[in-house]
Amino acid sequence: MLLDLGPDHRTEILRRMHSKLIAQFGRVIRPDDKRRDPMWTLVQGVIGARAKTAVSNDNADRLLAEYGSWERVAEAPIEDLTARLQTATFPAMAAERLKACLQEIIAQRGKASLDHLESKDTADAMAWLETLPGIARKISAGIMNTSQFNRKALVLDSGHRRVVQRMGLVPAKADTTRAYDELMPLLPAIWSAEDLDEHHLLGKRLAQTICRPKRPDCPSCPVGADCETGAAL
Known part of the structure; x- marks a missing residue:
């Protein structure tokens, strides 16, 4: 017989974390008019590896403006796409992944x-989504959560994952998929899709500001009382 061990203590840590981060940074709420079409969100994710969000947003907007449709982007030569993605961190890789992803969607869906x-x-x-070229858990969650789909899926980039690993909420060596699978059942059931977006x-x-990859500023961290790494210092 399985014993009912009650709620996981990590759920309460996540609640406290959310409240303390709001107190530290203020509310970070995505306006409805900033929720884009899911295809735009997919493109922005595929071309955005290790690039600043503003750069990826601009590149996605420019591609759609210049070609007129994602079907036309899929038809464009790799060389042309690479030239238009020079501000991306890896322009050639971004162009190849985007073209392959768009072509696969069109092959399966007709558009x-x-x-x-x-x-x-x-x-x-x-x-x-994760069967498509260039789409892994971060992007699939982003498409479901931050686009007009507005679903309950937690986006985890490398920085956010580092935070929850240092806090001991997920295993230290967990990749994004495992970290997502660990965290989703722990999130307070009352949280909405917008809450998950704000939490990310x-x-x-x-x-970006305190729990940096090197030399984290643990004494200044608002969630230090719940952090295994901070407690060990």
């Missing part, structure tokens, strides 16, 4: 659209 995912539950939709943006802000 560059993710409308069919509207009828799928979030886990199934993410599983389908706050975690990202913490990673």
Whole structure:
């Protein structure tokens, strides 16, 4: 017989973390008019590896403006796409991945659209997305959560993942997929899709300013009381 061990203590840590990060950084709420079409969100994710969000946003906007449709982007020569993605961190790789991803969507769906995912539950939709070239867990979660789909999926970039690893909320060597699978059941059930989006943006802000990869400023960390790494110092 399985014993009911009650709620996981990490859920309460996540609640405290959220409140303390809001107190530190203020609310970080994505306005509805900033939620873009899922295809735009996919493109922005595929071309955005290790690039600043503003750069990836600009590149996605420019591609759509110059070509007029994602189908036309899929038809463009790699050399042309690479030239238009020079501000990306890895222009040639971004161009190759984007073209392959768009072509696969069109081959399966007949057009560059993710409308069919509207009828799928979030886990199934993410599983389908992750069969596409260049799409892993961070991007699939981003498409479901930050686009007009507005679903409950937690985005985890490398910085946010570093925070929750240092806090001991997920295993130290967990990749993004495992960290996501560990954290999703722990998130307070009352949290909305918007709450999950804000939680990621706050975690990202913490990673960029205090919980840096090297020389983290643990004495200044607002969540230090719940952090295994900080407690060990």
